Amino acid sequence: MKFYLKRIFRILITLAIAGAAVFLAQKLWVRYMDSPWTRDGRVRADVVNIAPDVAGLVVKVAVRDNQFVHRGDVLFQIDPEHYRHALAEARAVVDQRKASLAMKRSQALRRASLDDEVISRENREDTDLAAAGAKADYEAALASLEKAQLDMVRSVVRSPVDGWVSNLLVRPGDYAQVGAPKLAVIDQHSFWVYGYFEEHKLQMFHVGDTAEIQLLGSGLKLQGHVESISMGITDRDNPTDVRLLANVNPSFNWVRLSQRVPVRIHIDAIPDGLTLVAGMTCSVVVKPSAKVKS
Amino acid sequence: MPREFALLDALVPTLLLAFIVAAIGTLVLDRLFAWLGAYRVIWYPALFRLSVFGCLFAGLGLWIYQ
Structure with a gap:
């Protein structure tokens, strides 16, 4: 009798640990695969292409590359x-x-x-x-x-926004054509994040939910919220050919990759001193509000 | 806890780190249990070790991806 009790006790302990392992592993799987987060996020900003309204020789470039300019500051001067x-x-x-x-x-x-x-x-x-x-x-x-x-x-070209000059390639002596962009200014107040969420995760959150942005390779977290969800992406399997006929990709049926849908995240506050660059990679974790869960 | 870390300049999920930490933790616990003689009250030591590893790994993962 005592032998059997001991044996049952041994089996129970082992099975309990095994059960806990399975339970935790399943929770981790669900957390990793089925919670609304993505590693595929990008910092974005509005970029204004500065093109002169009149043509002529560029006689003076008043800014340096990557310089901060205020709205109305002179960028360059046409003869x-x-x-x-x-x-x-x-x-x-x-x-x-x-x-x-x-x-x-x-x-x-x-x-x-x-x-x-x-x-x-x-x-x-x-x-x-x-x-x-x-x-x-x-x-x-x-x-x-x-x-x-x-x-x-x-003939004096001015900046239409507060922001940073980027990729300044115009030099005094260049000929500026009407409407041909000469440099880009990144709007200081326009930074946002695009989170590319897998399609099955879109049902897990709604516009207005809080989101946490983790910049790649840094422990820094920015707070934000879901501003909007893109309502259309290209069908990559069906580009129209030159004769306007459908061109359906004979796709491999076993593995179906989920599409990524851009979700626009508004950054609530950018900490002082943080160098936030448009194009940076980040992870986005959306925290669905309790109202949505129920 | 950042969700990815740089491994030779390639960014990989922190889950990989959790895997390595859990494996080392399992080895340490294994030695400890052997020293304590705990395996005398265990039915299937190999299954037990695997389960301990599973608990550690999943627990760490859940903590990282809170």
Whole structure:
């Protein structure tokens, strides 16, 4: 009897430990595979491509690479000579049209005071209309002047945002084309995180849930929350061919890889002194709120 | 606890570290149990050792991925 009790006790201890191991291993599996977190996160920021509004030679670059600039700071200067001349020309045209308008007006006034026996009605009407035309010409010249002034102002390229100049390759002497980007400015206030979550994890959290961002290779944690979830990604298995026919990939059926869906995480606060670079890798752990769990 | 660590500049999940720590821990506990004579009250020492390893590894993993 005692022998059997001892034997049962031995078996029970071993099985209890084995059971605990299985239980914990299963919990770890669920935690690792089925909780809303991803190692595939990226720090992102809005980048403004700075392109000049007027063409010309670059005469001065006022910033250094990676320099911090405020909104409105001068980035570079395009040679204003052409635009200065254009401005002078526009002013001259305005003066000329103004004189012409004065002449046509006085002619019209003079004819208006004469009666039908001295000049024909046609002649009087013509001078009235010529005065109206001269007024329109004068206004067009004023608009051209304003445009020339705007070109002059736009020959100084300024930063539209607070941020950092990046990849500065423009040099004095380069020719700047209208609309061709010359440098990039990274918006200081626009940093966010894209967490690429596997599709089956999307059901586990909702917009507004808190998220923890761990930058790669550092113990630093940033707090954030789920801002939005992307509502569409490309179907990689079905690119349309040139004749607009479907091109379904004959995929291997056994292993199905889950797609990654971008989830936008808003960073609540960026600690002072932290160098946060757009493009950094991070892990994102979403903590679903209790309301959602139930 | 960071979720990955640098192994020769390649970043791998900390789970690998937990695996190594659990293996060493199991060896140490094995010596300790042998010295205490605990294996006399164990039914199947090999299964017991494996289970101890499983508990250590899963426990560490759950702590890392809280």
